[in-house]
Amino acid sequence: MNFRREFVLFPIHKGERPGRHRVDFLIENKIVLEVKCKAITSHDDYSQAKRYLKQLNLALGLLVNFREIRLNPKRVLNSTGKE
Numbered sequence: 001m002n003f004r005r006e007f008v009l010f011p012i013h014k015g016e017r018p019g020r021h022r023v024d025f026l027i028e029n030k031i032v033l034e035v036k037c038k039a040i041t042s043h044d045d046y047s048q049a050k051r052y053l054k055q056l057n058l059a060l061g062l063l064v065n066f067r068e069i070r071l072n073p074k075r076v077l078n079s080t081g082k083e
Helices: 043-056
Strands: 003-008 022-029 032-037 060-065 074-077
Touching: 022 043, 032 043, 043 060, 043 074
Parallel strands: 032 060
Antiparallel strands: 003 022, 022 032, 060 074
């Protein structure tokens, strides 16, 4: 399986520091995987994954929190993505 870890996105806004936004894993150039380790994932975590999908023009992302008792991956969709 082809994947890239900590894939750096280009700055979105003028004056933004390069390398600020990093996708945890980009799998097969099709899926964004965001990994968290916190008590509860928030709307901000979901929004972050969605923003990455939009910037990469991809359709599917997964948000996984490893601090929960059971793994419960959340699917994040981008309706404007290419696949």
